Amino acid sequence: MGNxxxxxxxxxxxxxxxxxxxxxxxxxxxxxxxxxxxxxxVGSGNIGSLxxxxxxxxADTATGAVNLWGSxxxxxxxxxxxxxxxxxxxxxxxxxxxxxxVKLGTAISATTINMRDLP
Numbered sequence: 613m614g615n616x617x618x619x620x621x622x623x624x625x626x627x628x629x630x631x632x633x634x635x636x637x638x639x640x641x642x643x644x645x646x647x648x649x650x651x652x653x654v655g656s657g658n659i660g661s662l663x664x665x666x667x668x669x670x671a672d673t674a675t676g677a678v679n680l681w682g683s684x685x686x687x688x689x690x691x692x693x694x695x696x697x698x699x700x701x702x703x704x705x706x707x708x709x710x711x712x713x714v715k716l717g718t719a720i721s722a723t724t725i726n727m728r729d730l731p
Contacts, residue, residue, distance in 0.1 A: 627683030640687030642699035691719035
């Protein structure tokens with residue numbers, strides 16, 4: 613085996629659960645679970661309910677995969693290996709750790725975040 617991608621399922625399949633989207637969700641965005649069981653992009657009002665990162669784009673009211681805490685998400689781009697990444701209240705993922713940002717995990721490749729276990 614020559615690289616990490618040979619060890620991981622395509623799309624980071626472990627701890628991946630299907631959810632119905634509330635709103636259109638792009639691939640690789642942090643999402644929170646809503647009271648009705650759907651997921652929506654993280655914002656200032658729901659960052660405390662963050663559960664994971666979308667594995668693929670999900671259309672509004674469609675079902676799609678979300679990588680949960682403790683899994684691998686390979687839906688990113690331009691990450692710096694070994695750097696910690698955080699979900700922001702504007703639905704983005706950045707290296708800024710100021711509150712109320714929530715740590716997602718650490719980049720293990722330019723496209724992959726090794727998500728930390730449950731916060």
